[in-house]
Amino acid sequence: MKLIQRLFLTCFLVCIYTATTKAQSPSWAQDIAPILYSNCTSCHHTGGLAPNSLMTFTDAFNYRFMIKQYVDNNSMPPWPPDAQYKHLAFERILSASDKNKISQWVLGGGQQGNAASAPTPPTYTNSTTQLSSIDFTGKMQNYMVNTASDLYRCFIINTNFSVDKFAAEIEVIPGNSAIVHHVLVFEDTTALIKQKDSADAGAGYTSFFGTGSNDSRLIGEWVPGTAPIKFPNLMGVRLRKNTRIVLQIHYPQGTYLKLDSTRVNIKFAANTASPFFREVFLAPLLAESNLINGPLSIPPNVVKTFTSVMTVTTTVTLPYPAITLLSIAPHMHLIGDKMKVFGLENSTNDTMPLINIPKWDFKWQGIYNFRNPIKVPLGSKLVCQSAYDNRSSNLNNPNSPPITVNQGESTSDEMNLVFFAFTYYFPGDEDIIIDNSPVVGINELQKSIVNTVQLFNVFPNPAKNQAQLNYFAPSNYLAKAKIINMEGKILKEWPTNMQEGYGAINLNIEGLPKGQYFLTIETKSFTKTKQFIIYE
Ligand code: HEC
Known part of the structure; x- marks a missing residue:
């Protein structure tokens, strides 16, 4: 190829490339405002918790470099738990595609786009x-x-x-x-x-x-x-x-x-x-008294790790020999560095991941709900592994130079607690859906790998008058739903459309006597049955 031709070709390609990236460069009105309104402005509005508003184009534009930096290093939106370890309910996590849009928008010069087409700002x-x-x-x-x-x-x-x-x-x-x-x-x-x-x-x-x-x-x-x-x-x-x-x-x-x-x-x-009806308890099931290498005392200039273990037992007779965990709230103070909490199932010794906070931040304490409650059979163990960083390189260290920190209640002392909201177990608790929003991150993955129908359990269970069955369907299905009693008699039967994605089938159970039932969902390609209870 002659040089001139080659130059021409290069220029041609480069020009096409710049033209397309220009055309595709995200704009605030089209791409960025929707992301900020659903992930950031609940805190970032005037009078909100965060120091700066991100409600208008000018706000976002002025902060664009900082926004990109905070989003790239995952410090905003704030969500200390590690979502790879355990997905929790109501996670504040940006999807890879939203992060990418923000990045492209900043690199593309922070275009405003057609302001008239921007979504209506939320009001707080x-x-x-x-x-x-x-x-x-x-x-x-x-x-x-x-x-x-x-x-x-x-x-x-x-x-x-x-x-x-x-x-x-x-x-x-x-x-x-x-x-x-x-x-x-x-x-x-x-x-x-x-x-x-x-x-x-x-x-x-x-x-x-x-x-x-x-x-x-x-x-x-x-x-x-x-x-x-x-x-x-x-x-x-x-x-x-x-x-x-x-x-x-x-x-x-x-x-x-x-x-x-x-x-x-x-x-x-x-x-x-x-x-x-069940009473819910909120208590620190794991505390300093459960430390196997206590007491909680951290000498200066070291990172020290601790493990606490408790075996789930009870003095009252439970209807089923297990408890149900609904939420978890780890607690440490300023030199707390990380905390991981998991269960060890009594018969199988299987690990039940509960929460992992890889970088503890005293400012962002949270009570985290599980997406589905977690069944912990009696005799199982709850384990917490934590680390405290008492070096001067820890910017949160309240003492300069570092001194020995012991257990105590003031901010400059330390604590080692894991609070749980829990109740006694009923069958089906694992299928109660606390948060049925798709999981960010694995959602994209899930779409490609889940090619079978996922039927969750009837909710609520036990139920009265109305109940529903949540599902995930890889495509649309024409289905038939049947409610069958323990003698095998069909009491109700109706056609239903299962839509692709997450959805729910409503069950009208009014008029059915109390007792145990089966719900059967039949399609051309599968038949699946779930058990549930009607009370009163
Ligand atoms: C739950 C509340 C909350 C949410 C949601 C949140 N932020 Fe923040 N943000 C804060 C707080 C509070 C600060 C102040 C620093 C701190 O305390 O960590 C902050 C600080 C910032 C800063 C630094 C501002 C400065 O002047 O130092 C940027 C930039 C930022 N957030 C961007 C975002 C973006 C972008 C999102 C959404 C993707 C977001 N934040 C979501 C609470 C929040």
């Missing part, structure tokens, strides 16, 4: 509830932060419940979301907390970690950006008669002289008299 108000209904609502007294350093303050809300109640849903609505960093919700029936309150001037009283009362039971936790706590049907956490609710709020440094008035909303559980 502090008072919107996400509960299905509210049976109890309580607001703390107005409080103005009176210190320049970190503050942990407990506020008491009276309930005057004349009998025990069960909370099915709990929500915290920060009064001033720019200063409320995280909230632990306790209930407590003693006068001690009242005394502490009166002994401390102003609303509430200062107390790190706990409420300072042994009677206090944890009933909920709130961290920014998380959905409210909602337990599955026929489960709830107990609120004792005449109890008081204690909101322990962390106001970080820099909130001096700012005002807050945070609210808690509760929806009570229904059907608490049903034999299938």
Whole structure:
């Protein structure tokens, strides 16, 4: 080829290439605004938790290089657990294609695109509830932060419940979301907390970690950006008669002289008299007393690892010899570095991955729901492996030079706790769906490898009047659904379309007597049967 031709060809190819990348370079209006609105602006809006708004084109444009950096190194959106180890409910993770779009948008000069075609920005108000209904609502007294350093303050809300109640849903609505960093919700029936309150001037009283009362039971936790706590049907956490609710709020440094008035909303559980109703407990099943290489004491200038183990046992007779884990909340302080928690099944010794936090960040404590509850047979072990970094190279080290850190409740001491929300096990718990959104990351993979129908279990189970069967279907199916009793008699039969992807088949079970049933789904290519219970 002659040189001139070759040059021409090169130029031609390069020109095509630049022309296509130009044309394909993502724009804010088309590609970026939708990503930011669904993954970032819940915190990044004026008055929100994050320091900078990302609501407008100008906001996003001005921050574009930082956005790319934070997204590329996975520090935004904040999601400390390792999703490769265990997918948890309501994960805040950007898909590879969204990350790529952000990167291309920044490299392409941060084009605005046609502003008129941008999606409508979401609106955020502090008072919107996400509960299905509210049976109890309580607001703390107005409080103005009176210190320049970190503050942990407990506020008491009276309930005057004349009998025990069960909370099915709990929500915290920060009064001033720019200063409320995280909230632990306790209930407590003693006068001690009242005394502490009166002994401390102003609303509430200062107390790190706990409420300072042994009677206090944890009933909920709130961290920014998380959905409210909602337990599955026929489960709830107990609120004792005449109890008081204690909101322990962390106001970080820099909130001096700012005002807050945070609210808690509760929806009570229904059907608490049903034999299938279950109390949910929130407790640190793994604590410092479970350390096999304790005590928790970390000498200066080392990284020290610890293991804690507990065997799941009970003193009460359970209907089935197992417990069901609903959520998990690891807790360490400032020099905490990593934590991995798993179960070891008693008969098979199989590992049950629960959570892995490869880089602990004290600022992002969370209570994480499992996508499906986890069955742990009695006799199984729960194991926590953790590491603490007490070197000066750890930027979170509160001591310079480092000193020995021991177990204790103040921020500069350390703790080693794994809280769980759990109840006793019923068959089918593993199939309750807490979050049925497709898993980011493996979703793309899942589409290509899952070529068989996945039928989850009937939900809720036990059920009453209405129930549903969730499924994943690799393509569309014409199906027939049948409800069959234990004698094999078909009681209901109806045609149904299964759509490609995640979907649900609704079961109308009204009028069927209580008892055990089978649900059979028949298509040309398969027949699958699920068992479920109708109560009342
Ligand atoms: C759950 C709340 C939350 C979500 C969701 C979130 N951020 Fe943030 N972001 C924060 C907070 C809080 C900070 C302040 C630094 C810190 O505390 O870690 C921050 C800091 C940042 C910063 C640095 C700003 C500065 O001035 O230092 C950037 C850039 C950023 N976030 C981008 C994003 C992007 C992009 C997304 C979505 C893909 C996102 N964030 C999602 C809470 C959030």
